[in-house]
Amino acid sequence: MTAHHLIEIEIHPMVLKFHPVITMTDDQYIKNGTRLGWLIDRVACKVYIYRPDTVVEELDNPTTLSGEDILSGFVLDLSEIW
16 A cells, blocks of 8 residues: 655754755655655755656745645645744
């Protein structure tokens, strides 16, 4: 069974110091069928959005994230995270 969505929040600054995208890209989530992944970098206020067969999208200091068609109607308010 594969999750169709994934939210990962990095909270340890030492991990982020090396490369914030490593966590998601090293895992097999997208390759195994996950359709939407968010890697939230709290230190740099960036979000990396992973989707199948697309380049990783990088957002700088977004205020919200949409669940798109995978989590229809879901909006994550990032004001509490930053």
